[in-house]
Amino acid sequence: MDVVTVDRIQFAFTVMFHYLFPIGTLGLGPFIAWYVYRANSGDRESDSIARFLTKIFAINFAAGVVTGIPMEFQFGTNWSVFSARSGSVVGQPLALEGMYAFFLESVFLGILIYGKNRVSPRWYTASAFCVWIGSWISGFFIVATNAWMQHPVGYHVATGGQIELDSIAAVLFSPFAWWQFAHVIVSAALAGGFIVAGVGSYYLLAGREESIGRRFVRAGALVAFIASALVIFPTGDRNGHDVTIYQPIKLAAMEGLFETKRGAPLAIIGMPDVNTHTLIDPVFVPRFLSFLAYGNFDANVDGLTNYATVLWPPVELTYYAYHVMVGLGTIFLGISALAVLLLWRKRLDTTRAMLWALMLLMPFPYIAIESGWVTSEVGRQPWIIYGLMRTSEGVSANVPTGEVLFTLIGFAGMYFVLGVTFLYLTLRTIGLGPSHE
């Protein structure tokens, strides 16, 4: 393996592992704010719920911090040429994240955990909202950083090859970034909804915490349904349009479309074969890809063979990741719609099949979101900054391959311990239950 491959695997592994924990904090933040607010108006049960969710949030936050620090420093350790050339732009949103979001989240989380009897109820409620807002702002700056690498704006390239900032407003208010952020946030809300509904289902099926379990299932299912719809439309749709316009090769890889077609079909199932440029055993919806991409059933969609193969991303990985994401997204919408229907018929907490489904569904939003990450990041290869800088040009040339391989294995070991610990703590907290608070 060459150093670029090992660097890429290490970055992908560490960022995908890290991403698991912000999903929890972004998704649970609004729930905590809501229950703290309810508790403030005298509802004692909401108080237990808020403490319980805060505990789970805190475990996610701590794991997010310790896995997040390596992300910020890996730009320097493993991608030093990229950092040196683009830091004037890429460094800005990252610095803003630290200054404007991370402090907010951590200071007020401290109050949320340790301050219940030390600060006034108003301060306490405000803290819960600050933690929520802080986590979402934090998410925005990280997505804005990524979005700039996907679709660079507001810069110029100096004579020495340095990428220099022209307009921070262009970077921060790029529509590409905002639609990407919206998609990321509603997908986290979806995960949060399914986590809450899943935990509630577990309590109801186990015959304990019944009152809180019912509240969890109802609130979770409602949030999951709304978020599942928003994930697909408008946010998923808008991201699809941005990919169509700015990253047509990624679109072709996502859809497994090798030949350019007028009235291109949408592949529901199939296996892309890069050698023969075909999709093996496909199931198509005729002309639907043209409609999704351009709003016109007869539109022309560029295939991969329109471009030199050196510009192709790893096609299979992009294709499968995208199909896993979309397939799961569809399932989420179906099940949560059914759950909301049952909720409306007042039968949700007694329909055991649905409770089982909601409980077993818990890991899948994580899988869908990670697949989304792979689609977005593998699909934009070979670029580290789209159209500007190749991934292979960005690595630290002064760090030997073996050294990176060593740290990759080190991270694998460290994250195994962290993952086991995280699961142990989370399951223990859920096992003890909200009444324990």
Added chain:
Amino acid sequence: MSDVAFVILAFMIAVYILLDGYDLGVGALAPFIARNEDDRAAAMHAIGPYYSGNEVWLIAAGGISFALFPLAYASAFSGFYLPFMVVLWMLMFRGIAMEVREHFPSPLWHTFWDAAFSLSSGILILLFGVTIGNLVRGLPLHASGFFFGTFAFLLNPYALVVGIFAVAALVQHGATFLSMVAEDELAARARGAILWLWYVVLALYVVVTLWTLAIRPIVATRPWLALVALLSIAAFVGLRLRLQSNARAIPFVCSTIFLASLFVAAAATLYPYLLPEYGNATGGLTIYAASASPSAMSWGIGAALVGLVLVGTYSALAFRRLNTPV
């Protein structure tokens, strides 16, 4: 503009050292002054609410260095590749140890996690100290501004002595923190530790100062540094003299001033270099060469200053409301 950015970055690193310094110090100190499980738990509870927030300063300083001095950020972090990876793993290990100790019922597990916490805290301080030592001593920079730090180069006697000095000084810092917030008996033992630690710090302080003057005589051309040195000595002596004072915050304040003035001295020794070249008194990566593009600098500095004021304001408000003795 680069000068302002240098001051901002130095300030943020200093705040990180002072804040995370006390919880790292308490971590490394705990096994030496705790007689039993309860003492260790008390020491961990004293820093539990703060350590994670303190680490945010490291992340924020990292972000600022990326945004304002991208070349130095890229060069330093890739050059110190392995030591920084060990730092990351130790931060992680320490976080795990802190978060899980409460959740294991057996005292044997508590002992294990406390030992893990203390060991990783000690290694972190040592590595931070060795890093500062190497920055002052200089790095084997290539013309491109990059380098690759080998063990043989980075673990040189000077950097190791600075590392050990850092351990002693931050453990003392942690002890002053404990003596301020812990209940009577643990606080008394923390003060007892300072009684002998103080001499260790003193001896290392003298050695490091003289050695630094020998390899970086640039200090002699900045006479105002003598004032900083005087301040550090005054704070250091004050720490010892007022150790048994009824105002329990005084030793901690003295230790804070002592460490801050040492850091100012180290930063002044570096200036105008971020990464000086080894064996060449006038070579290296200056803050001007490492700076981001002008518009990025002016935006980044403004955003950082406003951000610092905001963070300072709400942190102060929040912690004043939380401020009751553990």
